[in-house]
Amino acid sequence: MAASAFLEGFEVQRVQLPGLSVNYASAGSGPPVLLLHGHPQTHVVWRKVAPQLVAAGYRVIAPDLRGYGDSDKPESDPTHFPYSKRVMAADQIALMRHLGHESFAVVGHDRGGRVAHRLALDFPEAVERVVVLDIAPTLTMYERTDQEFATRYFWWFFLIQPDGLPEKLIASDPDYFLRRHIAGQVKTGGAVEEAAIAEYLRTYRDPATLHAICEDYRAAASIDLEHDRADQSARVQAPLLAIWGAQGVVGELYDVAATWREKAVDVSGVALPCGHAIPEEAPAELTKHLLGFLAG
Numbered sequence: 001m002a003a004s005a006f007l008e009g010f011e012v013q014r015v016q017l018p019g020l021s022v023n024y025a026s027a028g029s030g031p032p033v034l035l036l037h038g039h040p041q042t043h044v045v046w047r048k049v050a051p052q053l054v055a056a057g058y059r060v061i062a063p064d065l066r067g068y069g070d071s072d073k074p075e076s077d078p079t080h081f082p083y084s085k086r087v088m089a090a091d092q093i094a095l096m097r098h099l100g101h102e103s104f105a106v107v108g109h110d111r112g113g114r115v116a117h118r119l120a121l122d123f124p125e126a127v128e129r130v131v132v133l134d135i136a137p138t139l140t141m142y143e144r145t146d147q148e149f150a151t152r153y154f155w156w157f158f159l160i161q162p163d164g165l166p167e168k169l170i171a172s173d174p175d176y177f178l179r180r181h182i183a184g185q186v187k188t189g190g191a192v193e194e195a196a197i198a199e200y201l202r203t204y205r206d207p208a209t210l211h212a213i214c215e216d217y218r219a220a221a222s223i224d225l226e227h228d229r230a231d232q233s234a235r236v237q238a239p240l241l242a243i244w245g246a247q248g249v250v251g252e253l254y255d256v257a258a259t260w261r262e263k264a265v266d267v268s269g270v271a272l273p274c275g276h277a278i279p280e281e282a283p284a285e286l287t288k289h290l291l292g293f294l295a296g
Contacts, residue, residue, distance in 0.1 A: 001013040004025050005199075006044045006047040006195075006196070006199065007025050007027070007043075007044070007046065007047050007050050007051060007062065008047075008051045009027050009028075009051055009054060010025040010026060010027040010050065010051070010054075010060075010062075011025065011026060011027065012024070012025045013026075014070070014071075015095065015098055017091065017094040017095060017098060018094060019074065020066055020071070020072050020074060020091060020094075021071065021072045022063050022064065022066070022071045022072070022091065022095055023043075023063065023064045023069055023070035023071045024043065024061055024062060024063035024064065024095065025043050025046075025050070025061075025062045025063075026059070026060065026061045026062070026099070027050070027051070027054045027059075027060055028053070028054035028057075028058055028059045028060050029057075029059050030057040030058050030059050031057075031058055031059065031104075031105070031294070032058070032059045032060075032061065032096065032099075032101040032104040032105070033053055033058045033059065033060050033061070033104065033105045033106070033107065033294065034061050034062075034063075034092060034096060034104050034105070034106045034107070035049075035050060035060060035061070035062040035106075035107050035108075035112075036062075036063070036065065036092070036106065036107065036108040036109065036111075036112025036113070036115050036116055037062070037064070037065065037068070037069075037109055037110070037111070037112050038108075038109045038110020038111040038112050038113070038133075039068075039110055039111045039213060039216070039217075040178050040181055040182065040200055040204055040213070041068075041109075041110075041200055041277075042064045042068055042069030042070075042199070042200060042203065043062040043063060043064050043069060044069075044196055044199050044200070045109065045196075045277070045279050045280060046060075046062045046279055047196070048279060048280060048283035049279050049283050049286055049287050049290070050062055052283075052287045053287070053290065053291070053294075056291055058294070059101075061095070061096065061099060061101075063091075063092070063095055065088055065091075065111065065112065065115065065216075066082075066083070066087070066088055066091055066212070067083060067209065067212025067213060067215065067216055068203070068209065068212070068213070069203050070203065073206075073208040073209060073211070073212040074212075076211075076212075076215040079222070079223055080215055080218045080219035080222055080223050081219070081223055082215070083212065083215040083216045083218070083219040084219045084223045084224055084227065085114050085115050085117070085118035085138075085219070085220070085224050085227070086118055086122060086224075086227055088115045088118070088216075089115050089116075089118040089119035089122055089123065090122070092106070092115065092119055093119070093123050093126060096126070102126065103125065103126050103127070103128050104126065104127070104128060105127075105128050105129040105130070105131075105294055106119055106120070106127055106129075106130050106131070107130075107131040107133070107290065108130075108131070108132055108133065109133040109134065109278060109279055110133065110134060110135060110276070111216060112133075113132035113133055113134070113135040114135060114138055114220065114224070116130050116131070116132055117130070117132060117137065117138075117236070117263070118224075118227070120236040120237075120238050120240070120264075121231055121234055121236060124236075124237050124238065127236075127238045128238060129238055129239050129240075129241070129293065129294060129296075130236060130238050130239070130240050130241075130264075131240070131241045131242075131243065131290060131293060132240065132241075132242050132243075132260070133243050133244070133278045133279070133286075134243070134244045134245050134248055134250050134251070134276050134278055135244075135250060136250055136254045136256055136259040136260070137228070137259055137260065137262070137263050138220055138224055138225065138228060139225055139228040139229065140254075140259050140262070140263075141156075141254075142221065142225060144254075148253065149249070149253055152249045152253075153249060155181065155217070156217065156220075156221070159213065159214045159217035159218070160214070160217050160218045160220075160221045160222075162218075164211075166210075166214050167207065167210045167211050167214055170210055171207055171210055174201065174204050174205045174210070175201055175205075178197070178200060178201055178204050179197065182197065182200075182277070185248065185275055185276035185277055186275050186276065186277045186280070186281060187245070187247040187248070187274055187275030187276075187281065188274050188275065188277075188280075188281035188282070191274075191277060191280045191281040192277065192280050196280070235263060235264055235265045236263060236264035236265065237264075237265055237266075238264075238266075239266045239268075239293070239296075240260055240264040240266060240267050240268075241267075241268050241269070241270075241289070241293045242256050242257055242260045242267065242268070242269040242270075243269070243270055243271075243272060243278060243286065243289060244256045244269070244271050244272070244278075245271070245272055245273075245274045245275045245276050245277075245278055245281070245282075246271040246272065246273055246274070247273070247274060247275045248274070248275045248276040249276070250276070251271055256269055256271075257269030268293070270289060272285050272286065272289075273285075
């Protein structure tokens with residue numbers, strides 16, 4: 001266990017779960033809140049939000065998803081099932097139960113939001129409230145893909161290419177790819193400081209991380225869609241808050257709240273004046289909405 005260099009007041013440690021070692025930061029006491037990051041970030045994306053939730057009286061747990069950051073990068077298979085959101089959601093259940101939390105609120109940004117969606121469907125008894133940040137449901141986005149979305153979210157179609165193609169190309173200059181990717185999504189100058197980018201790069205340069213990330217996206221374009229289609233009639237029962245960046249692609253191309261009303265029974269939604277990286281671009285506004293929603 002060591003003090004976090006990025007999340008003030010948090011300790012960072014690894015825990016061995018069945019088949020997987022997970023790196024996570026935690027702090028506080030009170031009702032538990034699970035924070036799930038997206039791509040290309042790690043738990044460090046919550047550095048401006050997590051300490052404020054602790055100050056408000058919550059127990060906050062922020063892991064690195066499997067394949068990301070300092071968590072394990074398990075082998076995949078031709079079906080990409082080991083990186084399905086169903087498996088990633090089960091990881092979070094195992095982590096929270098290990099920490100003594102049978103039920104909790106979950107906040108997911110980007111890929112973490114997709115894990116949170118599956119978590120709420122597969123483990124409804126565990127999820128008290130769910131927040132999804134700057135995403136529409138995966139199946140919805142693929143089924144409504146047009147040229148504009150495919151152009152602006154090109155990595156959805158690049159990272160899923162087979163036979164190690166994207167891994168090899170990104171590995172030739174991971175610094176360029178990651179910096180260009182972040183710059184393309186962030187609409188607030190100075191929101192992602194150099195120290196955070198350097199931390200993201202530290203693990204992004206690892207070929208095992210690049211492969212795991214591609215497997216995450218390959219799963220989303222294959223087995224995750226199978227799971228989502230099988231659950232077409234299922235609805236998230238927990239109250240769901242959708243927050244999106246008004247200047248981001250998702251906010252510009254979708255009626256975000258409406259897409260979630262197709263997937264959940266109790267949905268509220270709000271746009272914030274920022275791009276995709278909401279926890280980094282609009283932390284104060286995000287924290288305000290989270291505290292209001294978590295308090296019920």
